Amino acid sequence: MTAASVRVGRRGAGASLRRRGVGWLGFAPFGVYVVLFLGIPGVIAVASGFFAADGTPTLANLAAFTDPVILKDFWNSVWVSAVSAGVSAVLGALIAWALTAARPDGALRAVVDSASSVLAQFGGVMLAFAWIATVGPEALVTRLIQAVLHVDINGNGPFLYTVGGLLLPYTYFGVPLMVLTFLPALDGLKPQWGEAVATLGGTRLQYWLRVGVPVLAPAFLGSVILLFANAFSSYATAAALIDQGGIVPLAIKQQLTSETIVGVANTAGVLALGMVAIMAVLMTGYAALERRTRRWQR
Amino acid sequence: MTAAAVPPPLDAVPTPRVRTRARSGVLTGAVPSAVTGLAVLVVAGALFLVPLAAMAWFTVQQAGSGAITAAHYAAILDPAQASNYADLFTGLTNSLGICVLTVAIVLVLLLPAMLLAELRYPAARRVLELVCLLPISVPTVVLVVGFVPVYQVVGALVGPDAWTLALAIGVIVLPYAYRPIRANLSTFNVVVLAEAARSLGASWPATVLRVILPNLRRGLLSSCLLTISVVLGEFTIANVLSRTTFQTALLLLQQTDPYVATIFALGALLLVFLLLVVISTVGALGRSRRPRR
Numbered sequence: 001m002t003a004a005s006v007r008v009g010r011r012g013a014g015a016s017l018r019r020r021g022v023g024w025l026g027f028a029p030f031g032v033y034v035v036l037f038l039g040i041p042g043v044i045a046v047a048s049g050f051f052a053a054d055g056t057p058t059l060a061n062l063a064a065f066t067d068p069v070i071l072k073d074f075w076n077s078v079w080v081s082a083v084s085a086g087v088s089a090v091l092g093a094l095i096a097w098a099l100t101a102a103r104p105d106g107a108l109r110a111v112v113d114s115a116s117s118v119l120a121q122f123g124g125v126m127l128a129f130a131w132i133a134t135v136g137p138e139a140l141v142t143r144l145i146q147a148v149l150h151v152d153i154n155g156n157g158p159f160l161y162t163v164g165g166l167l168l169p170y171t172y173f174g175v176p177l178m179v180l181t182f183l184p185a186l187d188g189l190k191p192q193w194g195e196a197v198a199t200l201g202g203t204r205l206q207y208w209l210r211v212g213v214p215v216l217a218p219a220f221l222g223s224v225i226l227l228f229a230n231a232f233s234s235y236a237t238a239a240a241l242i243d244q245g246g247i248v249p250l251a252i253k254q255q256l257t258s259e260t261i262v263g264v265a266n267t268a269g270v271l272a273l274g275m276v277a278i279m280a281v282l283m284t285g286y287a288a289l290e291r292r293t294r295r296w297q298r
Numbered sequence: 299m300t301a302a303a304v305p306p307p308l309d310a311v312p313t314p315r316v317r318t319r320a321r322s323g324v325l326t327g328a329v330p331s332a333v334t335g336l337a338v339l340v341v342a343g344a345l346f347l348v349p350l351a352a353m354a355w356f357t358v359q360q361a362g363s364g365a366i367t368a369a370h371y372a373a374i375l376d377p378a379q380a381s382n383y384a385d386l387f388t389g390l391t392n393s394l395g396i397c398v399l400t401v402a403i404v405l406v407l408l409l410p411a412m413l414l415a416e417l418r419y420p421a422a423r424r425v426l427e428l429v430c431l432l433p434i435s436v437p438t439v440v441l442v443v444g445f446v447p448v449y450q451v452v453g454a455l456v457g458p459d460a461w462t463l464a465l466a467i468g469v470i471v472l473p474y475a476y477r478p479i480r481a482n483l484s485t486f487n488v489v490v491l492a493e494a495a496r497s498l499g500a501s502w503p504a505t506v507l508r509v510i511l512p513n514l515r516r517g518l519l520s521s522c523l524l525t526i527s528v529v530l531g532e533f534t535i536a537n538v539l540s541r542t543t544f545q546t547a548l549l550l551l552q553q554t555d556p557y558v559a560t561i562f563a564l565g566a567l568l569l570v571f572l573l574l575v576v577i578s579t580v581g582a583l584g585r586s587r588r589p590r591r
Contacts, residue, residue: 023418030411033403034429038469041444042436048443095342100328101335112339114574119346122531122570125545126563129552130349133356133560140352172349175342186328194327204326212328233437236533240549249439253538256446272440283435 046276048269064270070251074274076163077232077247084170085227091171092178092227093220099179100186116176124236127169132241135160135168163246169237174227181226185219185293222289229282233275248275350564357561370557382555386562389547392460396543397529399464401522404475407468409518412479413506416488430476433469438534441469449539460541467532474524478577482517520577527570 052058064070102108119127134141137154146152159165189212197207235249245251248271255268330338360367373379408430415422433441445466452462488510495505511518533545544566552559 023414026414027411027419027422030407033407033465033468037448037465038429038433038441038472041441041448041466041469044444044447045436045440045442091342094338097328098330098335098338098342101330101332102339108339110575110578114571114578115346117574118567118571122527123567124531124533125549126531126567127349129548129556129560129563130353132556134349134352140355141348172346175346189328191327191329194329198326207327229435233439235437235439236531236537236545239533239537240552249437252439252443256443256538268443272443275437275440279435279437279440 045269045272048266049271049273050269051266053266061266061270064267065274069245070267070271073245073248073251073271077249078278080163080166080170080247081228081231084167084174084231085224087167088171088174088178088227089182089220089224092175092223093182095175096179096183096186099183104187112179116179118176120173120177120180120230123169123173125240127173128237128240131160131169131172161241161243163242166238166241166247169241170231170234173234173237174231177227177230178223181223182219185216185223188219188293189215218289218292222286222293225282225286225289229279229286232278232282350567353560353564357557357564359557361557370555370561373555374558374561383551383558385542386544386547386551386558389542389544392542393530393532393544395461396464396467396532397526399461400468400471400529401525403464403468404471404521404525405518408472408475409479412476412483413488413510416483417492427476427480430472432472434473438470439538441466442535442538445535445539458541460536460543463532463536463539463541463543464529466535466539467529470532470535471525471528474528475521478520478524479514479517482514482520486513516580519580523573523577527573530566530570 049061050057050059052060099109099112123130133139135153136142137158142153153159160168193211193215194207197211202210233249235253238247238250239253242250245254252268252271252275255271357370358366358368360369374383411426415426449462449466452465456462491509491513492505495509496502500509530544532543533549535541536543536546537549544562548559548562551562
């Protein structure tokens, strides 16, 4: 029996050795696809900012970052993303905490998970419609607020179609994203830790201050970064609400479809470069926090 | 698509979670009391339903007067008004075609690469994971800057048809398609299973088709349904490359007939919600069946 299994094993190894040379070719179709539609576009997107209109390499395009309109776009993108990420993180964490009382494999979790995914990841244009129907001119909540508080939120023009108005839909998809990303961290809190604190005579406040908050802090900050990155790179909702520029993703589209207004070539590439730089910083921070978070989830 | 930076915890096979309630009934640790938890969830749920309810309310409003009417729903099927919605149905058809092609990309390009890495080249697994998760951290609108010149070439080669977008959207889909399959692969030992099948005399095609793929059913289903959701919600690429898909047609229709646009938006949100419920239910069914075996 031993001899047989050795023989089988050796035959298997021999077969795979013979094919090892050509076996790698199995990755070729996927590899070619990824190079053509992820590699090349990615390189073009980041590198095109470094080329002049006639194709010679240059750093002159980076002057776009001193253009007041573009600086304003970046500032708008950053503050809208930061505010919506902060608000979403607090609200989302609260909801995630409330969800830990429900059975992890129960129907409630399944429904909340699915609903959160829809709103957080697949909404886009459709969430813009939802908010137009809610706080747009003549919309339901607009009239309600007017009737109860006698305030017209669209008194200075439609609020939703401004950069600040983006806070509503951005928070609306930020909160569910927070629930999705923060819930695993909450689930990672071991009941034994709570029991240990209680056995030692600690109160729940002490549990939160000494155990809960320190353990959850990296996960919370990591989620805030993720929320920021998500809002920062979001395009669809803003495009459905705002016609002209105002935030960086809209400015990129504007630059791609119209002539340059900044006076340098390949402005879209320069803007993309700026976005990638910010995203790289965010993702590095996220990866570091994620490593700290994992420590408590084993 | 709003979320370029999401690591979706949508795996069909979530890690088992430990219930965090103390047995004694006295609250310890982080778990809220049932009443507090319920109160927070009810308030949050109600607030989150407001915009969706406003959408539903909007679809039954008569333009101008504000009276309740079903006219907007009737208009969709009215042959006399069909021309108003022709673009929308073109977009919807295009998006469904792109769905089919994108699912094909996942099954024909991504899946074989993942299986090959699993069975023969474990070293390639890290590279594959890196590549598949990369689109999460690159905003779609940045990639689009690169897609514009790429699609000038694609357009010259095969024409400007909307279905060509599937190639670009397939890249955006990679993280969503990869995770469920990866999660499913980690629930059983593919190598041992394949060796068992091979030593019983199965050919490689038979091993993959009749032994490995049936074990990947749940991962593949989640992966395909998520792919469909992403394709139906994709807006950025189609918008910048000026192709007509469901989302771009929806936005166009919003200018002329916001009521019908909202009907379709609400319907699409509900459809994706149902798809995701299916994914999580399929996952839960698989989990509850497992211990009985």
